[in-house]
Amino acid sequence: MTVLFQAGVLPPTRKEMVDFMNCPYCGTPKFRTSRLRLTDLPRLALLQFPVRCRLCRERFHVGLSLALHLIQAQKVREGEEAAIRREKYKAEDKTPKSAL
Numbered sequence: 001m002t003v004l005f006q007a008g009v010l011p012p013t014r015k016e017m018v019d020f021m022n023c024p025y026c027g028t029p030k031f032r033t034s035r036l037r038l039t040d041l042p043r044l045a046l047l048q049f050p051v052r053c054r055l056c057r058e059r060f061h062v063g064l065s066l067a068l069h070l071i072q073a074q075k076v077r078e079g080e081e082a083a084i085r086r087e088k089y090k091a092e093d094k095t096p097k098s099a100l
Ligand SMILES: [Zn+2]
Pocket: 023, 024, 025, 026, 027, 028, 053, 054, 055, 056, 057, 058
């Protein structure tokens, strides 16, 4: 038995996924994953995940792979923001309080 492995069939790259991530209402590519509701279940069955536009606040659905990508990006951004906060805190902590 030969193992059929089609090298030509590849999943879309991250770049391609990001390219069609635009809000259908205002066209901005900036949105975040929305909180799940009971009414999202039928959509989830179709592998669609709710997101909310950061600009116009409209709620709509995107493919699950896209949503996972968003969650990943959000985690990275949160990590970066936490690191910045830590750095700020450290910097403030270093300043002597009796510097009057
Ligand atoms: Zn929008």
